[in-house]
Amino acid sequence: MRTVSASLFASVDGVLENPGGWQFDQFDDGLGELMMTELPKSDTVILGRQMYDEWSAYWPSAEDDFKDYINPIKKYVASTSLSAPLEWKNSELIEGDLVEFVRELKQQEGAKSTWPAASRWFANSCWPGCSPRSR
Numbered sequence: 001m002r003t004v005s006a007s008l009f010a011s012v013d014g015v016l017e018n019p020g021g022w023q024f025d026q027f028d029d030g031l032g033e034l035m036m037t038e039l040p041k042s043d044t045v046i047l048g049r050q051m052y053d054e055w056s057a058y059w060p061s062a063e064d065d066f067k068d069y070i071n072p073i074k075k076y077v078a079s080t081s082l083s084a085p086l087e088w089k090n091s092e093l094i095e096g097d098l099v100e101f102v103r104e105l106k107q108q109e110g111a112k113s114t115w116p117a118a119s120r121w122f123a124n125s126c127w128p129g130c131s132p133r134s135r
Contacts, residue, residue, distance in 0.1 A: 049079035
């Protein structure tokens with residue numbers, strides 16, 4: 001049984017949205033090293049539509065070490081506005097209810113699934129009132 005782990009950039013006062021607007025002056029080599037140590041423990045990634053749009057436009061041709069992680073990994077995409085098939089290599093649109101999809105994913109064999117979530121949906125639906133292991 002796999003785990004699903006959210007990778008959140010959160011400010012001290014609880015802001016989850018738009019980390020690009022506030023976290024880059026705090027992102028140092030140590031944090032980058034930690035991310036590159038933890039991320040390879042995952043064999044799947046869950047993305048929202050906005051992150052998929054941004055990352056699929058950038059990472060396939062990027063000149064950064066993160067491309068070696070994110071391009072080949074299996075990516076599940078939560079969206080009601082995109083339609084299959086998705087163009088970015090190893091990307092699959094999640095069909096149906098997202099919470100049910102995550103529950104089913106957790107029942108499968110495999111390594112950890114990472115959700116690099118700076119999303120309003122995650123913050124409002126999965127995070128509040130949940131213990132870290134409840135979903």
